Amino acid sequence: MAENEGELAESTTVVVIGAGPAGLTVANLLRRSGVDCVVLERRSREHVAQRQRAGIVETRAVRMFDSWGLADRVLGGVPHDGILEFRVDGESHFVFDGDGSDGPAAQLCPQQVLVQKLTVHYLADGGDLRFEAADVSLHDLSRERPTVRYRAPDGTLHALTCAFVAGCDGEHGISRASVPAGALTAHTFDQGIGWLTVLADAPPPAHPLLAVSPQGFAAHFPRGPRSSRYYLQCPPDDHPDAWPDTRVWDALRTRLGDPALASGPITDREIFRLRSLVHDPMQYGRLFLVGDAAHIVSPMGGKGMNLALYDADVLARAVRDFVHDHDDTGLRAYSRRCLRRVWNDQEFSHWLTRTVHDAGDDTDAGPFLGHLARARLDRLFSSQAAAGAFAELMTGLDPETNSVGSRKP
Template identity: 60%
Template sequence: MRESIEVVIIGSGPAGLTLANLLQRAGVGCVVLERQSRTYVEQRQRAGVLEHDGARLFEEWGLGESVLAGTTAGGMLEIRLDGQPRFFDVAALAGGRAGRIVPQQVLVGRLIEAFLAGGGDLRFEAAEVTPHGLDGSAPTVTYRDTAGVVHEIACAYVAGCDGFHGVSRASVPEGALTTYTYEHGYGWLTVLADAPAPYHPLFGIHPAGFAAQFARGPGASRFYLECAPGADVGEWGDERIWEQLRLRLGDAGLPTGPITEKLFVEMRCFVADPMRYGRLFLVGDAAHIITPMGGKGMNLAIADAGVLARGLRAALREGDERPLAAYSETCLKRVWDHQEFSRWMGEMMHEAGNATLAGPFRRQLARARLERLFSSDAAARAFADLMA
């Protein structure tokens, strides 16, 4: 079955759905192909905080009410050093720029509803998605639907929003991209539990290792526990998890609940340069991976989508190719800024607690770094500016 559309979007995570909604409002035709089911996509829980600039992007494109309705502002962090709480007011120190507490599954669900309500074309369970002719002037994308019918979609551009392991970046010839990687030397056990959410995002710095707790809805929490690289999730039973969380978060009475998910996360970074090959544009995790520290992953994906939407609108509606040509350069400046911040924050949070990670000297350096956030207004504002 042969079809044609201006833009084919591969992937329906925050990047793909944001781009689809923005293109819809720009009057640019697009179709979204997603290999998973709608139920899977709407239940997938990852990030939980939308930055100030992300919220502004949705408001500027007329999506504020449908996407952000009922969400709460989040501008305060709690940092517990050896069990002693300290509070850091990001919004106040960043000139009132507060983020929004928006669990990813809520954001994705609302973006799906908004896109479909506007007549959008979103195809779930699309198998064998494959881009073709990306280095020419008339690319196509093929896929097989649930009935076994093969579709071929001709388009002007392809947006690869299908994550680190997706087909988009894998379709780029070897050597066309320069890739940068970094391993942090530790991992995180990430735990999703039906446990009461903290009032503020919570970071625990302790000699036993780093821990954190973030809201994923009023009755759900995402916990993080520092562990050795390549840790076996099977060695982390529920009892051990709660024991370590109580210890590292300095809360003997930490409310518990059923654990619904355990995953090991390699703390690694990845950046592809450029974020484009011919008529293919890489968006979000397809182009870059960042550690969860600082909550930048979903926000970088949404920012990429905003830059690409403006570039595609200019190229397809105004005949101006310049914003599209600058897509990679524009996005990578933000990507490297956030990579540097995430690395800096990760070092401070982990090394200030765990002396075995980098040695006693670096532990004292990390503690000095942390103390400066609460003793120097200039240091606090610089940290808040990047956090916001």
């Protein structure tokens, strides 16, 4: 595309769109590989640093960062002891969700902490990160040298030519929207379930907690030493205003089977639908989709952010091999390799979602499916083999290597 008058022309190897966990991981790994890149983020640094989402970096992802020599620099979370509590009708069952192998374990690391540390390390390493990049547009993606245009905060127009574009800007970003209609196939599934998610300044649980009761599903997760994230099953078309503080705490105490549950100031609440989305392939020309730009997974099982980190690792290795060794094997296999992992985690998330919801609230599932879900839970609590399979999936098994470890870069 011809250069526009008054436009500042620049060149780099990779333009990364989005400075969330996916984009910043891609950028940091590329820097470690000696590949130059520029990260564009439409929001301010302050906004990005405070976005609160996922809270567990699974074992495979921790070991991925460790293999790059970055775990100590960018995680800094609290090691997860591998214990997950299921509370069924007030009765507690503890399941070990670690694989029992040597090496770094999962970490309780809120997304905003990971993003902040990734940002600091990338900038300290000399990385080029540009916040408040407006009017981003992608051009010539099917050609050898695509162009990414944007407007800087001072109004200056920039045109970045590159070899590759990493689309890490989420489901509603410009990256996937730039792919021509019909080039990707979207696979979607709506669970028909809503969650009220609540962030509160309240004591975290001793272990991540999933609760099943006739009143519906609930969960309690740590988000820091004095902060908790709660989830309450609700109709998908419900509204947060229908959940004043008193109703929230009453429902949590009932569903969690804890009448003495300590409350605290609620700092955020919203309702979202549990749904899944996969785009195939995860690539168009020189554009590679990473994380939520390519797939959305139901939050049950904590796979969303971890899948994004997996995509980032695969892409960074592929670009490194191409740039340094002229080997395009990894680039050609990127979508296939990532999608194998995506569908594996989608299946696990779907299984766990249906199990804990069908087992508790049989008004939608019906008594037959409710009894089946209870049987699955009973097997999980009583069978060592079933518990082992569950732990393997929670840990983050790599379907290509049948292990949770990562290769050294």
